[in-house]
Amino acid sequence: MSAYQNDIKAAAELKDKAGSGWSAINPESVARMRAQNRFKTGLDVAKYTAAIMRKDMAEYDADSSVYTQSLGCWHGFIGQQKLISIKKHLKTTNKRYLYLSGWMVAALRSEFGPLPDQSMHEKTSVSALIEELYTFLRQADARELDLLFVALDDARNAGDQAKAAEIQAQIDNYETHVVPIIADIDAGFGNAEATYLLAKQMIEAGACCIQIENQVSDEKQCGHQDGKVTVPHSDFLAKINAVRYAFLELGVDDGVIVARTDSLGAGLTKQIAVTNEPGDLGDQYNSFLDGDYITSADDIQNGDVVIKSNGKLLKPKRLASGLFQFRKDTGVDRVVLDCITSLQNGADLLWIETEKPHVGQIADMVNRIREVVPNAKLVYNNSPSFNWTLNFRQQVFDAMVEEGKDVSAYDRAKLMSVEYDETELAQVADEKIRTFQADAAREAGIFHHLITLPTYHTAALSTDNLAKGYFDKEGMLAYVKGVQRQEIRQGIACVKHQNMAGSDIGDNHKEYFAGEAALKAGGKDNTMNQFG
Numbered sequence: 001m002s003a004y005q006n007d008i009k010a011a012a013e014l015k016d017k018a019g020s021g022w023s024a025i026n027p028e029s030v031a032r033m034r035a036q037n038r039f040k041t042g043l044d045v046a047k048y049t050a051a052i053m054r055k056d057m058a059e060y061d062a063d064s065s066v067y068t069q070s071l072g073c074w075h076g077f078i079g080q081q082k083l084i085s086i087k088k089h090l091k092t093t094n095k096r097y098l099y100l101s102g103w104m105v106a107a108l109r110s111e112f113g114p115l116p117d118q119s120m121h122e123k124t125s126v127s128a129l130i131e132e133l134y135t136f137l138r139q140a141d142a143r144e145l146d147l148l149f150v151a152l153d154d155a156r157n158a159g160d161q162a163k164a165a166e167i168q169a170q171i172d173n174y175e176t177h178v179v180p181i182i183a184d185i186d187a188g189f190g191n192a193e194a195t196y197l198l199a200k201q202m203i204e205a206g207a208c209c210i211q212i213e214n215q216v217s218d219e220k221q222c223g224h225q226d227g228k229v230t231v232p233h234s235d236f237l238a239k240i241n242a243v244r245y246a247f248l249e250l251g252v253d254d255g256v257i258v259a260r261t262d263s264l265g266a267g268l269t270k271q272i273a274v275t276n277e278p279g280d281l282g283d284q285y286n287s288f289l290d291g292d293y294i295t296s297a298d299d300i301q302n303g304d305v306v307i308k309s310n311g312k313l314l315k316p317k318r319l320a321s322g323l324f325q326f327r328k329d330t331g332v333d334r335v336v337l338d339c340i341t342s343l344q345n346g347a348d349l350l351w352i353e354t355e356k357p358h359v360g361q362i363a364d365m366v367n368r369i370r371e372v373v374p375n376a377k378l379v380y381n382n383s384p385s386f387n388w389t390l391n392f393r394q395q396v397f398d399a400m401v402e403e404g405k406d407v408s409a410y411d412r413a414k415l416m417s418v419e420y421d422e423t424e425l426a427q428v429a430d431e432k433i434r435t436f437q438a439d440a441a442r443e444a445g446i447f448h449h450l451i452t453l454p455t456y457h458t459a460a461l462s463t464d465n466l467a468k469g470y471f472d473k474e475g476m477l478a479y480v481k482g483v484q485r486q487e488i489r490q491g492i493a494c495v496k497h498q499n500m501a502g503s504d505i506g507d508n509h510k511e512y513f514a515g516e517a518a519l520k521a522g523g524k525d526n527t528m529n530q531f532g
Contacts, residue, residue, distance in 0.1 A: 002172035007031035029512040032149050035171070036142035036505075039178060042206035043250060045134050049180040050208035050254045056095060057256075057348070060447045061375055067441035070097035070182060070450040074104035074129070076136030078455045083177040084140055084493050093179050099450040100129055100207075102184035107456065119217060123189040127201035130183055134206040139502065140177040143493075146505045148174075182258060182379065182450065183207040185243070187217040187231075192238040199246035203255065210243050211258035211351060211379065212236075214338060216270045228266035229323060232273035233281050233338070237345045244346050258379050259342035260351035263334035268323045272307060272316065281341065283309065288334055290327040291316035336368045343373045349447065351379045357386050357436060358395065363444040370445065377447035380440065384453045390416045392429040392436075400425070 001009075011027035018025075039045045059066050073079035079098050086096050103117040109129060110121035148171050155164040183202050188195030194217075199210055214236045216229045240257055247255030272289070275282030286309055292299070293312045300306060306315050316324045326334065339350045352365060362380070369376045393415035400407050410425060411417075420426050432439075437449040469478025487495035494500050 007034045036145050042204050045206035046203050046208045046252045053180045053256050054254050064442050068095045068448045070099040071454045072099040072101040072452045074108045076132035079133040080136035080140045097179050098181045100183040101452045102186045119186045123198050127205040130205035130207050137177045180208050182209045185210050185212050187213050187215045188239045192242040195239045196242035196246050199243045203250050209256040213260035228262045229268045229270050230266045232285050233341050240346045256348045258349045258351050259347035261335050261338035262353050263338050264331040267326050288326045288330040289316040290325045339369045340372045349379050356391050359440050366445040378445050379448040380446045382451045392432050396425050396429045
């Protein structure tokens with residue numbers, strides 16, 4: 001017996017026990033409302049989605065072709081429409097997640113207005129967005145199930161038992177729009193206690209996966225900008241522990257932690273690590289510091305700091321800002337040490353922020369990590385900060401040069417130009433972009449591919465296209481031709497925006513509550529009927 005049928009039976013038994021006072025209660029209506037409210041709390045969501053992620057991680061370990069994907073969403077409605085589209089076109093949400101970008105929270109969700117990605121926005125806006133996303137995903141479930149319930153009633157009223165059985169099977173095997181969210185906690189918004197408190201809020205809102213980075217919290221920068229400052233490993237590991245304790249306190253025992261390293265592009269540290277003996281983790285961190293070895297106290301100036309490293313006295317170079325810098329060309333070694341250390345101390349997945357999308361570069365680092373942690377897996381930012389077209393055309397150009405092919409028809413510095421769009425080089429580059437995620441999943445250990453800011457860019461692009469025509473000579477045709485006509489022909493759910501906002505669900509509830517006396521909004525004069 002399905003959960004739906006069990007709920008009908010349970011509600012009928014309750015009704016019988018309650019007696020005549022419950023005579024107006026329809027057990028099947030109760031079952032429908034329960035189906036439309038499967039997840040009662042954010043913790044229910046977190047436990048459900050954590051299990052999904054763990055299953056997906058195990059399946060990826062067995063077969064790297066089954067990687068996972070997500071798009072960053074900055075509003076509940078955007079996330080909802082993404083999942084509705086996935087279900088419509090691909091028939092399943094399997095291996096498809098949501099990403100919550102701290103960049104987009106800062107740029108779009110702060111009460112201060114648009115802010116740079118420097119952790120200046122209200123920390124509670126992160127958990128508020130998680131809750132909002134799941135509110136909209138749960139509403140997508142309620143709406144789609146409501147359509148199925150109406151269709152079931154229509155089939156029954158028409159005496160079409162086969163159709164009714166088909167629809168009942170869809171209800172019994174319904175796949176929810178609720179999927180895992182990988183949620184960005186930046187650098188933890190403070191010390192380890194602050195990280196723990198915010199992580200709790202995020203988990204209670206529904207997050208099963210929290211991504212945290214090794215930058216200094218009060219110096220945090222976007223991963224694709226300059227000026228990044230990292231912290232010693234002991235500081236970062238304390239925050240990983242804080243997140244794990246938050247998961248365990250709330251009963252999400254299989255919660256997932258993504259440890260992000262910005263060391264590849266970060267040349268600075270705010271602190272010299274504490275070290276107790278040669279070769280320990282603090283000593284390894286300090287070994288990357290740039291500076292001069294000294295042999296005499298005469299080499300020490302007022303305010304200089306001196307540490308013992310490699311059996312010698314090292315005077316690290318300190319900038320006017322008070323920060324210390326690392327030696328050039330140590331980024332990769334620091335990334336590898338960061339990743340190994342994080343996995344050995346409670347992290348489940350890695351995030352390596354790179355300056356370009358290059359499978360070989362990522363694979364070189366992952367292979368070194370896997371020498372120590374064989375099942376190391378990455379979450380990778382397919383970032384809009386990369387010029388994907390130029391990067392891949394240049395990669396193809398360089399490969400052609402290495403193969404001895406004639407590249408005289410191309411100017412490497414200007415490969416972004418439209419004049420190259422139809423060339424063989426451009427076509428090869430586009431194919432490499434198309435297969436990048438599959439290639440990187442297979443060759444570079446990337447379990448999850450995400451685009452951090454895609455819906456930020458699509459919102460801007462679509463608004464620009466509409467504004468360009470509507471406020472110029474096209475007028476209303478710009479909307480009709482470019483938006484509504486496409487919605488109708490492509491079957492976009494929002495063309496019936498009243499239905500999308502819950503009007504039909506409300507009508508059915510009115511009928512549950514008041515029977516034939518219900519005053520419903522979906523009658524013959526409802527203009528949504530024009531859309532079929």
